[in-house]
Amino acid sequence: MTADEVVARLRSGMTIGIGGWGSRRKPMALVRALLRSDVTDLTVVSYAGPDVGLLAAAGRIRTLVAPFATLDSIPLEPHFTAARQQGGLELVELDEAMFMWGLTAASQRLPFLPVRAGLGSDVLLVNPRLRTVVSPYEDGEEFVAAPALRLDAALVHLNRADTHGNAQYLGPDPYFDDLFCQAADAAYVSCEQLVDTADLLKDAAPQTLLVKRAFVTGVVQAPNGAHFTSCAPDHDRDETFQRAYALASRDPEAWQAFTDRYLSVDEEAYQAAVAAFHKERA
Amino acid sequence: MSSPTANTVNTANKATRAEYCVVACAEAWRHAGEVLASPMGTVPAIGARLAKLTFAPDLLLTDGEALLIGDVPALGARAQVVEGWLPYRQHLALVATGRRHVMMGASQIDRHGNQNISCIGDWARPTRQLLGVRGAPINTLNNPTSYWVPKHSRRVFVERVDMVCGVGYDRAAEVGPSATRFHNVTEVVSDLGVFDFATPDHTMRLRSLHPGVTAEQVVEATGFTLTVPDDVPYTREPTAEELRIVREVVDPEGARDREVPA
Numbered sequence: 075m076t077a078d079e080v081v082a083r084l085r086s087g088m089t090i091g092i093g094g095w096g097s098r099r100k101p102m103a104l105v106r107a108l109l110r111s112d113v114t115d116l117t118v119v120s121y122a123g124p125d126v127g128l129l130a131a132a133g134r135i136r137t138l139v140a141p142f143a144t145l146d147s148i149p150l151e152p153h154f155t156a157a158r159q160q161g162g163l164e165l166v167e168l169d170e171a172m173f174m175w176g177l178t179a180a181s182q183r184l185p186f187l188p189v190r191a192g193l194g195s196d197v198l199l200v201n202p203r204l205r206t207v208v209s210p211y212e213d214g215e216e217f218v219a220a221p222a223l224r225l226d227a228a229l230v231h232l233n234r235a236d237t238h239g240n241a242q243y244l245g246p247d248p249y250f251d252d253l254f255c256q257a258a259d260a261a262y263v264s265c266e267q268l269v270d271t272a273d274l275l276k277d278a279a280p281q282t283l284l285v286k287r288a289f290v291t292g293v294v295q296a297p298n299g300a301h302f303t304s305c306a307p308d309h310d311r312d313e314t315f316q317r318a319y320a321l322a323s324r325d326p327e328a329w330q331a332f333t334d335r336y337l338s339v340d341e342e343a344y345q346a347a348v349a350a351f352h353k354e355r356a
Numbered sequence: 357m358s359s360p361t362a363n364t365v366n367t368a369n370k371a372t373r374a375e376y377c378v379v380a381c382a383e384a385w386r387h388a389g390e391v392l393a394s395p396m397g398t399v400p401a402i403g404a405r406l407a408k409l410t411f412a413p414d415l416l417l418t419d420g421e422a423l424l425i426g427d428v429p430a431l432g433a434r435a436q437v438v439e440g441w442l443p444y445r446q447h448l449a450l451v452a453t454g455r456r457h458v459m460m461g462a463s464q465i466d467r468h469g470n471q472n473i474s475c476i477g478d479w480a481r482p483t484r485q486l487l488g489v490r491g492a493p494i495n496t497l498n499n500p501t502s503y504w505v506p507k508h509s510r511r512v513f514v515e516r517v518d519m520v521c522g523v524g525y526d527r528a529a530e531v532g533p534s535a536t537r538f539h540n541v542t543e544v545v546s547d548l549g550v551f552d553f554a555t556p557d558h559t560m561r562l563r564s565l566h567p568g569v570t571a572e573q574v575v576e577a578t579g580f581t582l583t584v585p586d587d588v589p590y591t592r593e594p595t596a597e598e599l600r601i602v603r604e605v606v607d608p609e610g611a612r613d614r615e616v617p618a
Contacts, residue, residue, distance in 0.1 A: 095444060122488075140488060141488055141489055141490055141491070142487050142488035142489070142490045143487075143488060144487060149487065150485075150486065150487065154485065155484075155485040155486075158475065158481070158482055158485035159481070159482060159483065159484070159485055161480075161481045167474065167479075167488060167489055168489075169489055169490075169491060169492070169493040169494050170444075170448060170490055170491040170494065171448045171451065171452070171491060171493075171494040172493070172494070174445065174448050189494070190452065190494065190497045190498060190534060190535075190538075191491075191493045191494030191497060191498075192493050192494075193493075193497060193523070193528075193531045193534055193535040194493075194496075194497065194520070194523035194527040194528045194530065194531045194535045195489070195492070195493040195496075195520050195521060195522075195523050195527070196474075196479070196519045196520040196521070197489055197493055197521075199520075200479050200519070215533065215534045215537075216531075216532070216534045217534060246421055246422035246423060246441075246443070247421060247422040247443040247444060248443055248445070249443070249444060249445075250444070250445060
């Protein structure tokens with residue numbers, strides 16, 4: 075598939091999970107394709123980074139489900155903070171572990187899983203729909219029932235995949251990309267490189283095979299498709315470009331210029347514009 | 357209350373304020389045992405490495421991403437030895453085992469140890485959106501938690517935090533045994549001193565002053581009523597060997613001085 079074909083299957087109002095973590099291995103090529111479409115009014119479920127920043131800046135997010143938003147080397151995601159301060163999106167603010175168990179519950183067709191996280195914190199106050207559950211065993215302890223985070227669609231980016239949807243991570247952390255795919259009615263994988271199934275384990279151990287084809291609807295080859303987030307070992311985070319992104323976000327005119335140059339064009343032109351950006355600075 | 361008694365000063369090799377902070381942070385892990393030390397911030401990261409290289413050799417440390425490192429490199433340098441794998445999914449599960457002692461930052465903290473890193477102002481529409489709750493709720497209910505505040509002020513040490521992320525003693529007690537069972541906020545280290553909750557109602561107490569700081573200064577910079585004992589000790593002196601490790605081994609670039617200027 076192409077990224078645009080993936081986006082053609084998404085609808086306004088959907089709940090969409092986005093893999094990766096912060097500014098790490100985000101399916102940015104798919105997010106950029108989403109930005110070129112009219113799809114809006116989304117509920118986005120994400121360990122949020124610039125994926126959420128870009129969608130928030132374009133006004134596509136109605137509700138964000140997240141424990142944080144960060145660019146990692148830049149602590150605060152500028153578009154997320156601006157959107158929150160301007161009342162531009164609804165936030166379902168969950169603890170990192172509640173989020174993980176919510177994805178796990180969704181992937182295992184459970185309505186919730188019990189967690190200690192959240193008790194005593196204002197997470198329960200700002201999410202009045204959250205409920206607690208009492209252990210039916212002799213301990214009688216009370217826990218937060220982390221609700222299943224069921225997704226209409228999941229978008230993830232991995233290092234390698236075959237055309238069937240078997241997808242492989244080669245970096246140090248799988249993040250939660252397999253859970254996102256299993257929690258979704260339809261999951262779309264972009265990858266740095268499409269390879270033959272027989273080549274997946276040529277230079278890697280079997281536990282690198284994170285995502286199984288039974289949970290994948292479509293595969294897109296998108297070299298440098300996580301840019302400007304990291305995708306170890308294929309590419310590091312583009313810190314220079316990320317700084318330019320963060321800087322542009324502070325000023326409406328600069329952001330308009332950034333949008334015109336990088337977001338109003340197709341993926342090939344985007345990658346060319348990034349190359350030109352680096353050439354200008356060399 | 358009386359003024360602290362004179363401390364011993366190593367005039368030949370005097371420690372900076374940042375170095376007192378490093379040692380105070382390191383002390384948080386002295387009796388932690390064979391657990392993951394999760395420092396957030398520069399000074400805590402130096403402190404955890406100092407603790408591992410001296411009095412707490414059993415500590416586990418990460419490279420800041422998914423690897424447990426088997427050596428103790430300088431800040432910012434790459435580890436040469438990997439002893440384990442700790443991706444986020446395992447890290448979050450490890451928290452629930454309790455085999456971890458975290459030192460988090462705090463944009464706001466109150467006298468009960470409630471901490472906020474999410475947002476400032478009304479949560480519905482904050483005047484300043486910060487990180488979000490991250491893992492503060494699960495951390496505080498499952499493993500010992502300390503806090504690091506590089507600039508002690510009334511903006512940070514507040515009467516009430518705007519959003520309870522890390523759970524303090526009063527909030528845990530309100531919920532009951534499920535929340536108090538593994539709850540343990542051990543101390544708060546700031547650039548002015550060390551604080552704990554060793555009072556009958558678990559409210560914040562001044563445990564020690566960094567040399568050069570007065571109790572009056574601390575009270576002035578704190579936005580709530582702090583318990584100040586009659587006889588407050590100074591934060592202990594680093595040993596000559598500890599200073600050597602901090603200056604030559606763990607932080608030769610002096611990153612600590614950027615977080616806590618002299």
